[in-house]
Amino acid sequence: MRGFALTVLLLVFLDELAVMAAFGAWGWHTDGGLRWLLVVLAPVAAMLVWFFFASPKARYGGRLARPVVKVIVFGLGSAALWSIGAHGWALALLLGSLVVNALAQTPPVLRVLRELEAQEERRSSL
Structure with a gap:
């Protein structure tokens, strides 16, 4: 199960990079x-919003803010791709984001995430 959880966490990270690339692609297609x-x-701008509201250590993230901001960022990233005519990529980003983030909320992944956070806390306290 640990391998599954680490794979899901890697996919979550790649998904976050993909949405940032979507915003860059939208900027490129601006006249x-x-x-x-x-x-x-x-x-x-998307990274800053993510950093302050949606990242695991977000200063202003919370039980409500974090998922709402994630939906907004992934939704806007998908809309950005849709607006430049990349409809297939927009749907792939949106559906992929839904699947990967849903998998990230499963008990095995959350357990491994808590273990990793505990290891990091132990290292930082040394």
């Missing part, structure tokens, strides 16, 4: 002189 700025700023 005008703002293209290069949006390629950088759109993913950075």
Whole structure:
């Protein structure tokens, strides 16, 4: 089960990278002189929102805020892909995100996640 849990956690991380790439792709497909700025700023803005509200150690994340922000970020990332005409990728990102994040809430994955967090706390207290 540990292998399954670690695989799911890796897929969650790759899913988060994919949504950031979706925001960058949206920025790239923007017309005008703002293209290069949006390629950088759109993913950075999404990363900041993720950092403050949805990451495991989010300062403002909570039992309600974390899942709501995740839905918003993955939804907007999928909408960004849809808006540039990448409909298949948009659906793949949305459905993949739903599946991977649902798997991340299963007991074996949560147990391994708690073990990893406990190891990290022990290391940081040394």
